[in-house]
Amino acid sequence: MSETLGKINHSQFEDFLKQRCGKKRDEVRIGPEFGVDVSVVDLHGGKAMALTSDPLSLIPSLGLEESAWLSVHLMANDMATTGFAPMFGQFVLNLPAQLSKNDFEIYWNYIHQFCKDIGVSITGGHTGFIEGQNSTIAGGGTLITIAPKDKILVSKYADIGDSILVTKTSALSSTAILAMSFPETVKNKVGKEFYYSASASFYETSSLKDALTAVQIDNSGVTAMHDVTEGGILGAIYELAIASGNGAEIINEKIPIGEVQSAVCNLFSLDPRYCIGAGSMLITCKKEKASEIISRLETNQIPCAEVGKMTEKSNGIKLIENEKANDLMYFEEDPYWKAFFNAYKNGWK
Numbered sequence: 001m002s003e004t005l006g007k008i009n010h011s012q013f014e015d016f017l018k019q020r021c022g023k024k025r026d027e028v029r030i031g032p033e034f035g036v037d038v039s040v041v042d043l044h045g046g047k048a049m050a051l052t053s054d055p056l057s058l059i060p061s062l063g064l065e066e067s068a069w070l071s072v073h074l075m076a077n078d079m080a081t082t083g084f085a086p087m088f089g090q091f092v093l094n095l096p097a098q099l100s101k102n103d104f105e106i107y108w109n110y111i112h113q114f115c116k117d118i119g120v121s122i123t124g125g126h127t128g129f130i131e132g133q134n135s136t137i138a139g140g141g142t143l144i145t146i147a148p149k150d151k152i153l154v155s156k157y158a159d160i161g162d163s164i165l166v167t168k169t170s171a172l173s174s175t176a177i178l179a180m181s182f183p184e185t186v187k188n189k190v191g192k193e194f195y196y197s198a199s200a201s202f203y204e205t206s207s208l209k210d211a212l213t214a215v216q217i218d219n220s221g222v223t224a225m226h227d228v229t230e231g232g233i234l235g236a237i238y239e240l241a242i243a244s245g246n247g248a249e250i251i252n253e254k255i256p257i258g259e260v261q262s263a264v265c266n267l268f269s270l271d272p273r274y275c276i277g278a279g280s281m282l283i284t285c286k287k288e289k290a291s292e293i294i295s296r297l298e299t300n301q302i303p304c305a306e307v308g309k310m311t312e313k314s315n316g317i318k319l320i321e322n323e324k325a326n327d328l329m330y331f332e333e334d335p336y337w338k339a340f341f342n343a344y345k346n347g348w349k
Contacts, residue, residue, distance in 0.1 A: 007230055009332040010034055010242075029149070035239030036155050037078040037227050048149035051142060052078040056091065058138035061181045064103060066202060067138075068110030070173075073206040074229070074278055075143045076118055080211035081225040081281075083153045086143035089115055091125035094139040099129065118208060153215070158224035158244040162310040163290040165283040167210040167302050169258040170233050171265050171272035172279040174336045176202040179264055181340070184349040190263045197260045205279035213300045214283050214293050221289025228277035230334040235274060236282045237308070238317055238330045247315035250308040250328065268339040276336045284310060 008017065013034055021032055029048065030040040038050045057070040072089075079086040091111065095104065115122055120143065179186045179198035186195045207227060215222050226240040233255055241248040257272050265272040283304075285293055290306050297304040311318075318325040 030154050030156070033156065033243060035226065035243030037081045038154060040082075040149075040152055040154065042149055043146065046148055046150070047146055048152055050079065050082045050084070050145050050147065050152055052086075053140055053142040054078065055137045056093065056139045056141050057136060058095070058099075058107065059136040059177075059181075062177065064107045065110050066180070068107055069114060069203065070205070070278075071138075071141065072111060072114040072118070072120070073208070075141055076120075077205075077207045077227040077229075077278055077281075079143045079145055080208040081153065081155060081227055082145065082147065083151065083211060083215040083222065083225070084145050084147045085118060085208060085212065086120050086145050088123045088144040089120045090123060090142045090144075091127075092139040092141065093125065093127040094133055095127070095129045096133045096138075097129045097131045153222065153224055154243075155224045155226040155240045156243040156245070158240055158246060158284040158310050160246055160310050160312055161287060162223050162284040163287045163306050164237060164248065164250070164308045164310065165214075165285060165290060165293060165304055166228070166233055166256060166307050167207065167281045167283070167297060167304045168204065168279055169256045169261050169303070170277055170280070171257070171261045171270070171275035172201060172277050173205045174270070174275040174277065175261045175264045175272070176205065178268055178336075178340065178343070182343055182348045185343070186264060186267065189267050194260050194263050198264050201260070201279075207279055207281040209300065210281040210297065210302050210304075211283075213297055213302060214281070214285075216296060221286040221293065222283055223286065224284045226282040228280040228282055230276055230336075231331060232272065232274040232277045232334070233280060233282070233307075234319070234328060235330060235334070236277075236280075238328055240282060240284070241310070241317045244310070245313055247311040247313050248308060248317045248328075249311050249315070249325070250317075250319050252319055252321040254305055254307040256303065256305045256307075268343060270335055270339050274331060274335060276334055 054075045228236045317328040319328045
């Protein structure tokens with residue numbers, strides 16, 4: 001049994017899993033790597049296939065529609081980092097035995113609709129009901145896309161001198177899910193207005209439009225993208241720096257933190273900069289293209305901020321607060337999980 005919740009830690013991945021990935025094939029251009037959202041397999045005719053996998057969500061306190069949204073869009077966010085939308089999907093459903101036929105049909109109808117909305121054809125998988133299955137994870141899925149191999153982006157392509165951009169706000173998904181899971185507490189402690197705003201932001205947790213808008217024109221200057229998930233914006237920048245073999249310089253005051261996100265995170269004793277932030281996209285780009293990309297995103301009602309730059313690896317990964325540079329802390333476990341389960345154990349409603 002792992003001692004921490006969330007993803008496997010970096011050293012376990014590097015020392016164990018990465019060394020044991022079956023047969024080595026020349027066609028695998030990007031295999032499993034820390035801080036890289038997709039795998040890329042070369043095909044014939046100048047094409048490549050990008051793949052990404054994630055758990056599927058089934059969270060009763062959120063609802064069936066919301067769970068289906070997370071299941072589809074958290075995977076789609078990973079694929080968006082390539083600069084292309086997903087095309088095909090495989091879904092493995094390990095559902096709780098007590099889930100009714102009616103609830104299953106509602107859940108799957110939403111999966112179908114959300115896939116259809118973003119152009120994903122569901123090509124297969126597995127569906128089963130399992131006794132004793134009572135987690136908020138209902139299996140796993142894989143999204144696939146095929147695109148010109150020289151156009152597919154991955155997070156390891158970020159380069160020294162690139163500007164670092166972040167869309168939307170810190171802790172977008174964790175704030176929304178905490179508010180929706182503990183509505184009475186959030187209403188009572190931070191006010192109804194913030195509760196409704198936090199809940200409404202749930203459907204901003206897709207970053208597919210962010211990514212496709214950023215690379216909308218040829219020679220957009222975008223070099224890499226990374227989906228903000230566990231570890232938040234600061235964790236994502238750290239991962240991208242490690243993946244690309246670079247250092248980074250982040251200016252703390254530039255990190256976007258919305259008033260609503262700040263208030264809800266404060267209630268749960270969370271630092272929004274380090275919380276799961278699905279819906280935000282981390283973008284690196286050539287410095288001279290930064291203002292053009294920010295402007296294009298904002299024209300499409302997607303807020304975007306320049307928060308720092310990629311540097312030489314020897315400079316390390318630095319967070320600059322009050323003009324003082326310190327090594328950026330990286331936490332193996334996202335504090336959101338503990339906050340959620342503590343609130344649940346403490347009887348927060």
